[in-house]
Amino acid sequence: MTDTPAHAAGRAARIPGSKSITNRALLLAAAATGTSRLRSPLVSADTVAFRTALENLGCRVERQSHDQVWEVTGAGCGPTGDAHVWCEDAGTAARFLPPFVATGHGRFVFDGSAQLRARPLGPLAETLTALGGTVTTGPSGGLPMTVGADGLDGGAITVDSSLSSQFLSGLLMAAPLMRSPVAFTVDSLVSRPYIAMTLALMRRFGAKVTERPGDVIEVQPGGYGSATLTVEPDASTASYVFAAATVTGTTVTVPGLGRGSLQGDLRFVDVLRRLGARVQVTESATVVAGDGRLRGGFSVDMGEISDTFMTLAAIAPLADAPITVRGIAHARLKESDRIAAVAQNLRALGVDTDEGRDWITIHPGSPLGTRIACRRDHRIGMAFSVLGLRVPGITLDDPSCVGKTFPGFHEELRRLFPPTSRPASPLRQGSR
Structure with a gap:
């Protein structure tokens, strides 16, 4: 990095x-x-x-x-x-x-x-x-x-x-x-x-x-x-706010997560660079700035940072060309079959998606609001909540699944990206 x-x-x-x-x-x-x-x-x-x-x-x-x-x-x-x-x-x-x-x-x-x-x-x-x-x-x-x-x-x-x-x-x-x-x-x-x-x-x-x-x-x-x-801030969890800044054209800083981090998932910001985000990693913090436009047309091996592949996959329909994520066969054995879960939800949103044993390709599209099947998987819920910052009508069938790693996720996403500045909330009405 x-x-x-x-x-x-x-x-x-x-x-x-x-x-x-x-x-x-x-x-x-x-x-x-x-x-x-x-x-x-x-x-x-x-x-x-x-x-x-x-x-x-x-x-x-x-x-x-x-x-x-x-x-x-x-x-x-x-x-x-x-x-x-x-x-x-x-x-x-x-x-x-x-x-x-x-x-x-x-x-x-x-x-x-x-x-x-x-x-x-x-x-x-x-x-x-x-x-x-x-x-x-x-x-x-x-x-x-x-x-x-x-x-x-x-x-x-x-x-x-x-x-x-x-x-x-x-x-x-x-x-x-x-x-x-x-x-x-x-x-x-x-x-x-x-x-x-x-x-x-x-x-x-x-x-x-x-x-x-x-x-x-x-x-x-x-x-x-x-x-x-x-204990450092969680780099896997930080991927959601970094991606949110990228798709909303704003800037987010995560203090305490910088050079020397023990966590490989901080390398997700390198993937965001390929999408067009600007990134600064200092000794004490990481800053990601986006302009709302995403550049696709690449393939990336995320096998070593597989907990963040869903973050990329969920926002990939907003890119200007297809994106392929590979090297992620072991993600099928996590809290859910994460490749299948992502593909199912993207297709429900109307996004063309191809998948294989250890890869997934997401094509550009105009996603339509739908209910996301979280499969009790916190990372599915958080990743598609980020897409919900740009796509009206996205809801979660299980908003509380995020409590596995970030009980305050929905509140923090609203604080950083308030509803008045984005098309829709990723939460079901009245849910917490």
């Missing part, structure tokens, strides 16, 4: 903390010796579910300053005892917590919503078994998962990361608690920036990690120490 001049700072968006950083930091703090302080954590359905799960496993989390600071007291090891852990819809809880408990002692049962039960866990269960754990999964290879824990051995292991990088992140974070060093050979890694984030946070909490040629990551035993961490 290189800086280019943008407009004056414009309005400052109030973007909540990163979900990915918050939940990783929670786990690392729970595994550490001593008390850690997490400043500006994300408070949302997913992070509260993760925090509650850790509390059920015996971790103490003290909330201070109206949830602006969480103090986490860890035991320096995996949990001991028996517990039932409810993950709700949180994929990070279902992927990060089983390796953590497997380093402890006891019997732990994980379960979650029907939506979460549909998400795969097979590669994680296979790897935990190879490391010495006792694991059973539900009939479809997902939740409910039972872990019989008596510590993990470590050693050399190959991790299939073709479906989700979260499998590898969960195993990496548990590795310093294993009995011997672990050498992970990574096979078919998707969403690589999230692994870089995991490793950076592990080092922040004192882990000894070495990256070797050939996608090999070596982790030494020795546990974690406590740390103090300020």
Whole structure:
């Protein structure tokens, strides 16, 4: 990402903390010796579910300053005892917590919503078994998962990361608690920036990690120490206000999200540059300015920033030529089949859309207002709300789905882009 001049700072968006950083930091703090302080954590359905799960496993989390600071007291090891852990819809809880408990002692049962039960866990269960754990999964290879824990051995292991990088992140974070060093050979890694984030946070909490040629990551035993961490604004969530500025011809600044960010999804602003937006990334903030006109006619691989592909796809009909997004097969295994969900909603809007296993092409069009099928997926709801800033009559069948990562999303979108300055609200009348 290189800086280019943008407009004056414009309005400052109030973007909540990163979900990915918050939940990783929670786990690392729970595994550490001593008390850690997490400043500006994300408070949302997913992070509260993760925090509650850790509390059920015996971790103490003290909330201070109206949830602006969480103090986490860890035991320096995996949990001991028996517990039932409810993950709700949180994929990070279902992927990060089983390796953590497997380093402890006891019997732990994980379960979650029907939506979460549909998400795969097979590669994680296979790897935990190879490391010495006792694991059973539900009939479809997902939740409910039972872990019989008596510590993990470590050693050399190959991790299939073709479906989700979260499998590898969960195993990496548990590795310093294993009995011997672990050498992970990574096979078919998707969403690589999230692994870089995991490793950076592990080092922040004192882990000894070495990256070797050939996608090999070596982790030494020795546990974690406590740390103090300020959680950055969520770059995936920021993609919606950056896209909104692009399509409405305005300027938005996200303070606290700049050079040195741990989050790969900040690279979404590079895609907006291709659409014609002006972008400035400084040490302390990112500014995006649009003029309301979108340049299409390109193909972009968003495999490493797939949580933002829906943001692009939702506004792509406003471009002057087709746009193809590729490299996103793993997005079919998220909260919803996100390629199918985007294609279905664009077609309902009257937009010509083509799709394949790992790609989608959106053609220019004149979208007509319709009811968006969110599929209980927060990113579908937020992405099409941005299109609603330009297209009258777009409504959401489930406005509250945004609470998974940004409970105040609709209010913040109205504040930044008030109804008097745009054609229509993306909300159903009277909904919150």
